[in-house]
Amino acid sequence: MNKFKIAALALFLMSWGVMAQETTSTTTPQKDSSKVAKDQAALRVYQMALRYNDPSVAKSKLYELIEKNPENPRYAELLASLYYELEQFSSAALVALDILKVDDRNIPALEVAAYSLEQLGALDRALPHFESLHLLSGDLFSLYKTSYLQYSLKKYDEALNSVNMLIKNNKSEEQKLTFPKKDNTTQDVSMKAAALNLKGLIYKEQGSTSEAKAAFESALANAPEFEIVQENLKELN
Template identity: 35%
Template sequence: MFSQKLTQEDLTTIELSKHKKIVKQALTYNDAQTAINSMHSIVALEGEKSTYKDSLAITYYNIGNYVSSHLLAKELLKEKSENIQLLEINAVSLQNLGATKDAIEAYEILFSKTKNMAHGYQLAMLQYGIKRLTEAQNTVLQALQCDDIENAYIQFAIDKTKNQNVPLKAAAYNLQGLIAFELKDNTTAKQAFDEALKIMPEFALATQNTNAVTITMQNEAQLSRSANKSDTDN
């Protein structure tokens, strides 16, 4: 019998095959950490251009390891700047890490490419959160002009124990109302809250908001009448 000497290339091929089987098996059984370990081995064997870096970024993202998913996505986007999945991983990861300004920049790029209502809504929320109200107003208006996404919902807390799933478009109108209210544009705010309630009449937060803006408008009208009466009396 003759023995065949294996080359380093042969050994690398065998090792790669083994780790790729482990990745497939681990993901089948929802064992993300084992899959990640083998993906790292594959990347080490294949080098910097390994396509498994994309899979690694996705897996980190799926298990909520947003630091690692952001770092990988950021690296990969240097050569794959048009990759929507990587752009989304990067934006959402930054958002979950609380890096608001960086997340806004990432969502601006993402939304400009996708024109996706969900991406526009998240961008407007981030802008609204740091009081960039004019930008948020423009963004939510653009989001509302995007195609509606079927079965897309945003979760809102009703109280400490209950949440409510709200259609994305209704949530976007509610956000538009909040921004307008902050900008002292009560008429637009009331119209936006009403639109949200047309989509979902039981939307608790929009109901509270429309009641609040209605009271504000009534109080302003009463103050205006009192001021006019005072001027007339004088």
């Protein structure tokens, strides 16, 4: 995901800032300046490895930095994000979960853990991380993912509560989600329309046909060309 690449770049720049601070706040200048210089060199190699598409070297340098700076979570965050970008989801999840053992409010680690566990099919383990992401950041997409996983895990009452929270949030009209179409193209619809569609699916699973129909019709009123909802409504009828 592109946002993980953005996060990795931001964390890299932040780590440079930390290095600069260390050079001005040491009690043993000669020893500490030597360590800072080695860490900066490792970071430069890491950056070059990313630029030249050599993830094995990039990972190696991050492991080196983690070992030398166990108190600094940023290097582990970068490693978790890199594993995710490489679609090595098991490794990404393991690194992220280790970070969360120390700091369960670490947003980058929560993000990597949630998406990696979802990719691995461990929906029950991914769910609490999406819930935490929403609670800590207010991110609406995390709330949508929460509601969808609750629905997938047949936690219908919780899913309805999450969906209703999303529908009532005015920002859900502004944010977009992308869905596939039958002709192999995609279409963007508002998150509110997506939430209303999900609400219809929840009611359908519960056998509440009239409520499901009302939810699907509300979704179409919001996004008339929403193909998936059109199909869901046809199946309901």
